Amino acid sequence: MKIAAADIGGTHTKIGICDELGAIERFREFPTESHLGGPHVMNRLLERLAAYDEQCDAIAISTAGQVDTEKGRIVFANDNIPNYTGTAIREIVENRFGKPVKVENDVNAAALGEARFGAGEPYRDFLCLTFGTGVGGAIVMDRRIYRGADGVAGEFGHLFTHPLSETVGGRKPYYEAYASTTALVRMAKEADSECVDGKAIFDKIKRGNDALLRVVDAWIAEVAAGLASLVHIFNPSAIIVGGGVMEQDFLVRMVEERTRSLVLESFGGVRILKASLGNKAGLLGAASLYFS
Template sequence: MKKVIGIDIGGTKILGGVIGSNGDLIKFKETSTDANLGRDHILKKLFGVLDDLFDTDIEGIGIGSAGRINFNTGEVIYATDNLPGWTGINLKEIISQKYRTKTIVENDVNAAIVGENWLGSAKSFKDILMITLGTGVGGAIILDGKLIRGSHFSSAEIGHTILYPGGKRCNCGQNGCVEQYISGTAIYKRYNEIAGSNLVNSAKDVFKLYMKNDKISKLVVDEFVKSLSLLIFNIRNFIDPEIIILGGGVTNSKDLWWEYLKSQIKCDLNISVAGLNNFSTVYGAAKLILNEGVV
């Protein structure tokens, strides 16, 4: 059995795992990204995870990173301030030289959809759309069993499509982006905006208040679900996938809003939560190494 490492680099945390070619999770390590401290610190945290997981029998490292990734070169073409200083870094070069092993770098959501197609909720499907709701919002598409990266490696940048023209300013420079309405960051910022004070620091805080029948959190979750259902409806009409997978940390609270979401999507649609939970990208990055990058 081959053993490889899969890594998920996000704005909030870095998660890594040693994955066997049979799909077993042998070992894993998680750490906070502390992205606000900049590129060198993010790299230091990444090295810490890899150092803990790497061994002589590891046959490759697959990395799924937030941002637009040139899959061929391993360079981060563009990343928002969720990962400050990340634009322009060549992760493939850095990691392959440091650990002297085969390395593949892919967009984190592209890796996640590969993981879900391998062992998760999309295992039996060929036409798949995935949306991840975390610090930001990401997307990925598999059509006829093939991962769609796009001619500029920018396919399915759902978080930076315009949901509400002229809406909230996004850190990408546009106004009204999806990410400003349905990400975990957007959820807690909206709560504080309505409250007129910085009362919460995460979407998790908002959902905890929701369970206590807090009025502001009820309003925020209602807005979140309506915006998410609008996005799903529009994308469904454009791509017509067999299944839509929702992933990312916000889905940990799905029991609070899942039925409401389904009631808002007024069309026949197969929609599911990621079966691998927060490990979708880890498994997918590992699968990319095992498959020599071919999906």
């Protein structure tokens, strides 16, 4: 079975043909142009999917935002994609191509991809978190996504880790206000104005910038504090962490060491692992909705 899978992100959208072995053919990536709004994003998606129509049996879509998987529509999306809330993705795509369509939240899709083809393959139960503009989360139980009463469980980025604070960088004092890559860059800029992204931060650290190393250490403390709480709540076998900055092995090791120092000894068996599928996880996870 060949699945045309798409992964709609705030910056880029990825498309490819996926099969049950995890192979991806005709992989393409293009700017989402999310600032132009949901209708524009959908029109661009339909235009690009048309080139895959004859090669696929079905279509799977991973997307930013909270997703009603039964109806295949966006329940809520923030301002990264204006006018996206309420978008009936499945209906729009099915009407255009006349093929089965499944829609999943991007972090849930990434978790499913890691479960079937990546770092989560040895585990029946694990958590998945992505650290980027915000912090996304997914809960895998018995190799399936746990969705909660309203289908939107796993909003780990909205844990209150600093409940007495007001706002941080214009954001409410949620976990992601302190532990996202956005938070890391904000903290780093206070030490060095040239630190405009994660790459700049770690390039400078490699050249011996001790001030930025202390910033990263403080950021890791924030990341570990949230993970420790999740370990105590879920008692997972593993936590898989992804996002651009988490591509670095040394950083994941530091996060694991700090988290272990915070959890009770009886929870010490948890593994913290780097996501292994990179930017293909969402495609493979969305496609795997047809393979389970």
